[in-house]
Amino acid sequence: MLMEADLPEDVDALRALVLEQARELDALKGFKVEVERLKAIIDALQRHRFGRRSEQLDPDQLQLALEEVETAMAEAEHARDKASRTPADRPRRTNRGSLPAHLERVEQIVDVESKACPCC
Incomplete structure (x- = not known):
């Protein structure tokens, strides 16, 4: 000074x-x-x-988490709907009993000699 x-x-x-x-x-x-x-x-x-808000979530962060959950739920629902609509997962049933019409059909009956079981 x-x-x-x-x-x-x-x-x-x-x-x-x-x-x-x-x-x-x-x-x-x-x-x-x-x-x-x-x-x-x-x-x-x-x-x-x-402060008091130290334990609370930020509203934007909460909204982001909710959007992720909604997206996951929508994907799961879409996959479930797709699985229920398409029968591609089931094996195709083939009809082995019917023969083509141009083949000759021969019916042969075989009589069994003994109708009792040999073990019994």
Whole structure:
């Protein structure tokens, strides 16, 4: 801090000293504004981290999770509908009993000699 004895007697030197102090004061005011802004940011982050809402989910994050669940449910329903509509998974039943009409049919009856089981 300047004492009265340290002040120059010249008017131009005094003006230069006043201008220099004004610039320093403006710089200090700028720093003070920056410090206040940073303190506000720190307070907001601390409230977000340690405040009442620290245990709650962000609504956007919850909406994203719900959209994923809805998508999975829609895919499962689509797969189930597709499986129930197409019988491609079942083996095709073939008709082995009918012969073509142009083949001759011969019926032969074989009589069994003993109708009792030999073990019994």
